[in-house]
Amino acid sequence: MRYKLDARRMLCPMPVIKTQNRIKELAVGDILEIVCTDSGALSDIPVWARIHGHEIVETEKKEGEVVIAVRVKS
Amino acid sequence: MAKQHKAIALISGGLDSMLAVRVIQEQGIEVEGINFYTGFCVEGHTHAIRNEDKQKKKRNNALWVAEQLGIKINIIDVVQEYKEVLLNPKHGYGMNMNPCLDCKIFMVGKAVEWIKKNHANGFDFIITGEVIGQRPMSQRKLAMPIVAAESGADDILLRPLCAKNLPATRPELEGWIDREKLYDFSGRVRTPQMALAEEYGFTDYATPAGGCCFLTDKNYSRKLVDLWQGRSSRAYELDDIMLLKVGRHLRPKGNYKLIIARDEGECQYLEGYLKQYISIQPVSHNGPLALIDGEIEPEDYKHAASIVARYGQGRNADNVEMTFTLPNTNAQSIMVQPLTTDQVLIEWHV
Numbered sequence: 417m418r419y420k421l422d423a424r425r426m427l428c429p430m431p432v433i434k435t436q437n438r439i440k441e442l443a444v445g446d447i448l449e450i451v452c453t454d455s456g457a458l459s460d461i462p463v464w465a466r467i468h469g470h471e472i473v474e475t476e477k478k479e480g481e482v483v484i485a486v487r488v489k490s
Numbered sequence: 491m492a493k494q495h496k497a498i499a500l501i502s503g504g505l506d507s508m509l510a511v512r513v514i515q516e517q518g519i520e521v522e523g524i525n526f527y528t529g530f531c532v533e534g535h536t537h538a539i540r541n542e543d544k545q546k547k548k549r550n551n552a553l554w555v556a557e558q559l560g561i562k563i564n565i566i567d568v569v570q571e572y573k574e575v576l577l578n579p580k581h582g583y584g585m586n587m588n589p590c591l592d593c594k595i596f597m598v599g600k601a602v603e604w605i606k607k608n609h610a611n612g613f614d615f616i617i618t619g620e621v622i623g624q625r626p627m628s629q630r631k632l633a634m635p636i637v638a639a640e641s642g643a644d645d646i647l648l649r650p651l652c653a654k655n656l657p658a659t660r661p662e663l664e665g666w667i668d669r670e671k672l673y674d675f676s677g678r679v680r681t682p683q684m685a686l687a688e689e690y691g692f693t694d695y696a697t698p699a700g701g702c703c704f705l706t707d708k709n710y711s712r713k714l715v716d717l718w719q720g721r722s723s724r725a726y727e728l729d730d731i732m733l734l735k736v737g738r739h740l741r742p743k744g745n746y747k748l749i750i751a752r753d754e755g756e757c758q759y760l761e762g763y764l765k766q767y768i769s770i771q772p773v774s775h776n777g778p779l780a781l782i783d784g785e786i787e788p789e790d791y792k793h794a795a796s797i798v799a800r801y802g803q804g805r806n807a808d809n810v811e812m813t814f815t816l817p818n819t820n821a822q823s824i825m826v827q828p829l830t831t832d833q834v835l836i837e838w839h840v
Contacts, residue, residue: 425762463553
């Protein structure tokens with residue numbers, strides 16, 4: 417399943433915290449797509465994902481927003 | 491088979507907690523990190539607002555440290571719970587609005603809670619990067635046992651960098667770790683930490699001036715107190731404390747304050763608040779977006795707009811067209827003469 421998380425207007429680490437909390441509710445193989453306006457999320461969410469063994473499947477930067485898709489691995 | 495002992499470490503993102511974890515890892519202990527987001531963390535606010543900050547390396551140091559150490563990290567949102575710590579600190583404030591001792595007790599207490607909640611994972615003790623005498627309030631020798639006692643951690647709180655200056659804790663007494671391999675750092679001098687960092691091969695680490703919390707900052711604390719005084723209430727929400735970090739803050743009258751963007755980055759950030767705040771913006775000239783915090787009277791609209799106009803490219807013009815927009819309404823146009831530098835009174839600056 418693919419899910420969305422709106423983390424716009426949040427400054428890091430809130431997008432990371434929201435991602436961390438939402439991923440706890442998802443199943444292995446699910447994908448969470450996080451939309452952020454803090455470009456720091458482009459660094460922080462992948463680091464968080466690597467630490468916890470999840471996979472970044474997509475990152476995209478467009479007009480003041482970044483979109484990061486994480487596949488739940490464990 | 492001997493039990494694999496596990497520790498939970500308070501990770502700020504600075505060097506001391508990084509070293510404390512490595513010291514314990516060297517003894518074969520499995521460590522996970524925990525980091526608390528109060529809303530006042532310097533780590534949190536610094537990305538993505540001001541243009542000048544956009545050039546800085548974008549990373550959350552707590553996450554970065556965890557990755558360097560090869561440990562998992564749990565970042566916990568404590569914004570709501572932290573209000574009680576800030577508003578009613580049992581041990582008072584430091585030089586500014588920093589309730590450092592209560593803050594440390596709170597965070598260690600949250601780590602105790604976390605251990606209990608995750609008891610199935612078998613965490614045995616808590617470590618911090620505290621060093622006796624490093625900070626004037628929370629890391630005094632007398633404060634160390636207060637943190638241990640009032641947090642409920644008692645003898646499972648271990649400070650690896652200064653443990654030899656303190657009574658032995660349970661991990662030492664039970665032989666889970668070797669006390670002889672812990673350290674006796676003390677005072678504000680950073681040389682021992684830097685030497686240990688070199689020994690471990692840590693060459694890149696954060697050294698935030700003034701600590702990791704905006705509440706230790708004089709200017710930030712002044713804005714926070716002004717916010718409370720302006721509202722006659724010390725209640726606050728996350729947006730309030732975020733906005734204290736953004737823009738020029740001017741209070742021309744007791745009942746309202748202007749938050750004026752200083753650059754494009756801040757303009758973009760403030761645009762996110764247009765549905766919550768009255769805003770002022772120049773139309774005839776380029777210039778900053780400003781938000782109004784408080785209860786402004788209609789007779790003050792013109793004065794407020796003339797102040798904002800002073801910070802735009804029309805500052806020397808006879809008249810500047812400005813818009814005044816209440817949330818979810820159409821903008822009203824208003825012509826004003828920008829104030830001169832002298833007319834913007836020093837006492838308005840928060």
